[in-house]
Amino acid sequence: MDNYEYLELDSQGREIRLMTLLPGKAGEEIHVTLRNVTLDPASPPSYEALSYAWGSAQDTLRIRVATEAIAKQAVHRSLDWSKSTLGSSDRDGFPRDSFHGVPYSSLDVTSNLAVALQHLRYEREPRVLWIDAICINQQDVHERSAQVERMGDIYRSARQTTIWLGPEEDDSCLAIEALDHLASKVTVDWSTYTVLAIGENRDDVDQDQDLPVDTEQLSSIERLLGRPWFERLWVWQEVRLARSAIVVCGLTFLQWDRFRCASFCLWYRGYLGDLSDKIIGILSCESSEEQASYTDLFSNLWKSRLCKCSDQRDRIYALVNVSSLPRSQSPAGQPVLRPDYSKDAGRVFQDFVLWEIEGSHSLRILLYCDLQEALPNVPSWVPNLPASIHQGSIHYFSAAGNTTAEAIHDGNGVLEVTGAFVSPIGEIIDVESPEEGWLDWQYDDFCGEIRRLAKLILGSAENNIYPTGLGLPEAFCRTIHLNSFADSVDNAAPAPALFQDAFDELSRILDQSGDKSTKSNVKRYLDNIELRSRKLFTTSDGYMGLAPLAARPGDQVSVLLGCQAPIVLRPADDGCFVVVGYCYIHGYGDGEAFFGPLPAEWSRVRRQNGFCFIERSTGISQFTDPRLGELPDGWRRISDSVEQFPEFFNSSTSEWTWDDPRQSAEAIRARGVDLRTILMK
Numbered sequence: 001m002d003n004y005e006y007l008e009l010d011s012q013g014r015e016i017r018l019m020t021l022l023p024g025k026a027g028e029e030i031h032v033t034l035r036n037v038t039l040d041p042a043s044p045p046s047y048e049a050l051s052y053a054w055g056s057a058q059d060t061l062r063i064r065v066a067t068e069a070i071a072k073q074a075v076h077r078s079l080d081w082s083k084s085t086l087g088s089s090d091r092d093g094f095p096r097d098s099f100h101g102v103p104y105s106s107l108d109v110t111s112n113l114a115v116a117l118q119h120l121r122y123e124r125e126p127r128v129l130w131i132d133a134i135c136i137n138q139q140d141v142h143e144r145s146a147q148v149e150r151m152g153d154i155y156r157s158a159r160q161t162t163i164w165l166g167p168e169e170d171d172s173c174l175a176i177e178a179l180d181h182l183a184s185k186v187t188v189d190w191s192t193y194t195v196l197a198i199g200e201n202r203d204d205v206d207q208d209q210d211l212p213v214d215t216e217q218l219s220s221i222e223r224l225l226g227r228p229w230f231e232r233l234w235v236w237q238e239v240r241l242a243r244s245a246i247v248v249c250g251l252t253f254l255q256w257d258r259f260r261c262a263s264f265c266l267w268y269r270g271y272l273g274d275l276s277d278k279i280i281g282i283l284s285c286e287s288s289e290e291q292a293s294y295t296d297l298f299s300n301l302w303k304s305r306l307c308k309c310s311d312q313r314d315r316i317y318a319l320v321n322v323s324s325l326p327r328s329q330s331p332a333g334q335p336v337l338r339p340d341y342s343k344d345a346g347r348v349f350q351d352f353v354l355w356e357i358e359g360s361h362s363l364r365i366l367l368y369c370d371l372q373e374a375l376p377n378v379p380s381w382v383p384n385l386p387a388s389i390h391q392g393s394i395h396y397f398s399a400a401g402n403t404t405a406e407a408i409h410d411g412n413g414v415l416e417v418t419g420a421f422v423s424p425i426g427e428i429i430d431v432e433s434p435e436e437g438w439l440d441w442q443y444d445d446f447c448g449e450i451r452r453l454a455k456l457i458l459g460s461a462e463n464n465i466y467p468t469g470l471g472l473p474e475a476f477c478r479t480i481h482l483n484s485f486a487d488s489v490d491n492a493a494p495a496p497a498l499f500q501d502a503f504d505e506l507s508r509i510l511d512q513s514g515d516k517s518t519k520s521n522v523k524r525y526l527d528n529i530e531l532r533s534r535k536l537f538t539t540s541d542g543y544m545g546l547a548p549l550a551a552r553p554g555d556q557v558s559v560l561l562g563c564q565a566p567i568v569l570r571p572a573d574d575g576c577f578v579v580v581g582y583c584y585i586h587g588y589g590d591g592e593a594f595f596g597p598l599p600a601e602w603s604r605v606r607r608q609n610g611f612c613f614i615e616r617s618t619g620i621s622q623f624t625d626p627r628l629g630e631l632p633d634g635w636r637r638i639s640d641s642v643e644q645f646p647e648f649f650n651s652s653t654s655e656w657t658w659d660d661p662r663q664s665a666e667a668i669r670a671r672g673v674d675l676r677t678i679l680m681k
Contacts, residue, residue: 004065004105006137007036013146014038016154017135018047021117021127022066030063030117031104034135039150044157047128050120051238051245052164053228054133054310055112063114064104109133116164119250129162130154141341148339152241152321161242161256163235165227168250171220176252176259178217183258185212186265193284195265211269218266222275224249225263230279233307233318236300239282240322278306297323297356298368305386312345315385316352346378353382354409361659363405363417363563370581371550371570379413380579381680396484396606397565397584401591401625402646403663405562414576415680418665419560420593420673422585423543425553425568429456429536447509453480453536454510457544467542468587468597473510477503479544479586482530488605530584539585548581557585558678559593561665566593569678576681594668595627602626628662635661 009015016039022031037045109117113133120127136147147154155161165172187196213221229235239245245256264283266272272279281303300319309315317339337355340348356365368383375384406418432449458464458472466475478499485499534546539557547555547568556569556577566585569577590598598604603614605621614621623646624637631637634652649656661667669675 002105004034004107006034006140009036009143009146010038013150014040016130016147016150018045019129019131019134021121021129023122023124023126025123026118030114030121031066032063032117032134033066039153039157041153041157045128046159047130049155049158049161049238049242050116050129050131050164051161051229051235051242052116052131053112053166053232055110055228057110057310059111060108061111061114062106063109063117065107066104107134112166115167119167119248120162120164130158145339145341148317148341149336151237155238155241156243158243161238161245163229163239163245163247163256165224165229165247165249168252170223171216172224172249173252174217175220175224176247176249176254178213178221179259179262180254182212182262182265183254186261188261188264193264193268195268211265211271213266213271218271221263221266222272225272225275225279230282231306231308233304233309233314235282236304236307237318237322281307298364301386311341313339313341313343313348316348346375346382349375349385350378350382350413352385357405357407361404361562363407363560366560366563366567366579367565367582369567369579370548371578372548372581379415379681381415396482396488397589398591398604398606398611399559399566399589399593400561400563401594401663402660403561403594403665403668404659405560406665407562413681417560417678417680418675419558419563419567419678420675422557422559422566422588422593423539423541425537425547425551425555425557426540427538428547428551428553429453429538431531431535447512450480450506450509451512453531457536457538460538461542466544466586473507474503475544475586477506479536479546479584480529480531482546482584483586483589484530488603537583543585543587545583545585547583550580551583555580557583557588559588560678561668561675565589569680572681574681576679579680591625591627594663594671594673595625596671599626628660632661632667 006017009017015036017034018037020033020035022033024031039045110133113131120129132147132151137143185198187198188194189196239256242256247254247256247259260283263272263279267276267280267283270276284303297319300323301315304319309318316337320337337352340351343351353365357363365383366381368385369381370383371380373384374380375382400419408416410416431453454473454476457476461472464472466472468475470478481497481502485497485502487499530546533549535549535551536544537547537551538544545557545566551568552570554571556571557566558569559566565582566588568580568583570580572578587597590604592598598613601616603616604611605614610623612621612623613626615626631648634650636649636651638647638649646660647656647658648660650661665675
């Protein structure tokens with residue numbers, strides 16, 4: 001039997017292929033037809049999209065694929081679908097490997113997919129599906145790239161997405177029945193991720209009451225949620241964009257909304273143990289109806305960091321459709337990031353970095369660069385995704401204020417940016433950390449390491465005053481916490497410690513006055529410490545900070561326009577710099593490099609929609625940085641509400657922008673700041 005040869009899709013990218021799964025009984029061979037159709041999202045053809053785990057590419061089975069002639073017959077006239085090839089000739093006398101006299105070809109599919117097709121096939125009528133492994137010619141790189149770009153439209157346009165978890169086993173029927181029952185008792189407010197009771201009986205959401213699942217049911221649910229589908233990266237797009245989705249396991253099924261709701265409730269109540277980190281990302285994915293606004297790609301990269309994909313390029317391609325605005329709402333002039341499988345992973349990541357910088361007008365992507373985890377043969381300003389993606393206190397930084405990035409790529413791997421050098425790193429102090437991590441340390445071990453570091457930092461100082469005027473112990477406390485305390489952030493979850501609580505605990509540790517009663521405070525203190533995977537450093541002018549593990553003396557600390565944290569750069573022989581990673585240097589986290597210190601009567605607080613400034617004496621808050629002064633002639637701010645992002649309008653030129661003209665490179669240079677062009681390679 002010949003291998004199936006795909007009919008080319010139209011060169012304009014309007015067509016997709018649909019597969020018709022021909023009817024048959026259990027155990028019979030799989031027969032399908034393929035046809036090219038035009039996909040117009042406004043008036044799409046009727047089909048289901050399949051979401052499943054591919055399985056091993058080395059474990060394959062052959063299915064029979066009818067030629068295009070069969071597909072056309074299937075569309076234009078009714079056929080007796082029971083007349084498939086049987087034995088050496090079929091019941092009408094047609095030869096083997098034919099359907100109504102039209103020859104079949106063959107196509108290799110993974111065993112996982114073959115099992116899915118056996119279960120999804122109807123006995124008496126055809127079923128129209130879109131399945132990536134079959135409907136995309138995987139050997140054609142250009143087609144694969146073009147069709148992956150269209151996958152957002154494909155899943156949005158499908159009348160239903162069918163989620164195949166695998167055949168019935170390990171009490172999967174019991175698991176789905178238990179989830180269905182739980183879904184009849186509770187629902188989830190996805191805007192707040194809160195579990196609510198259905199009806200007046202609140203026992204099922206009472207934290208003091210057990211959920212209506214017994215030990216046997218819970219074990220079966222854990223086995224079901226441990227199946228490979230929940231580890232796939234592509235399911236983020238497939239489920240999120242679905243108009244409607246149904247979960248199928250063997251012959252048992254449940255609507256995805258109910259499956260997701262019940263599973264989330266189990267996670268919320270702490271029933272899922274080690275599975276929690278693995279599945280919470282996909283369970284918390286908003287559907288297309290729930291997703292009201294732009295969803296940050298870095299947030300999705302973090303949530304999906306444990307997901308698996310066989311091709312590292314898909315780390316980007318699988319998330320772009322669910323992380324960016326629709327094309328009609330994309331930033332003006334920003335090109336679409338198009339999949340291109342002719343490029344290697346390093347080039348794809350580089351294209352993504354340049355696309356992200358252009359779209360965000362920021363250099364926030366540099367916060368995820370780490371020289372110790374750098375990819376081979378790519379520029380140092382391209383992070384290793386998702387290995388270097390993390391959450392943490394960098395979100396509280398505002399080293400460059402609300403400046404806009406200036407970045408130009410020369411086409412040969414050199415990125416030209418604008419910024420100021422703060423100070424070179426002088427001394428590096430290694431942090432002694434066990435392989436199992438800080439949270440597993442004994443209390444005494446932790447205290448001993450903090451005392452050792454404090455002695456090296458505080459004992460070597462000429463006086464007890466930090467360059468900003470703080471006492472040196474307070475500066476040390478703020479440094480090892482990246483200055484991220486509940487005093488300067490609203491509604492963070494989990495809430496960080498108050499500065500005074502952390503400082504009191506540090507004082508007890510340094511004085512060695514801590515006893516058993518202080519251990520209750522240690523876990524919260526440990527959770528807020530930021531010394532893991534960091535090195536302490538000092539500068540020749542007395543500043544201290546935390547740097548990446550790859551940092552070394554002589555590296556330059558810089559603050560770049562459009563980058564919220566300082567970046568450590570390593571000078572190269574050719575005048576360029578290598579990106580080592582982001583750092584924290586106390587005294588340069590609030591825009592001081594460009595605007596000077598914040599006046600003592602003001603404090604900066606991070607809120608959900610950005611940073612604001614609070615006047616201590618009155619408690620009045622505003623978005624405007626009090627260091628900036630008046631707007632230039634002709635400019636006015638449209639709103640100064642702390643509930644809105646700033647907008648600026650120039651009445652002379654009718655220019656509208658989100659960029660504060662007082663924070664432009666020109667305005668910063670007028671302040672006397674030595675802004676310079678920095679070449680990163």
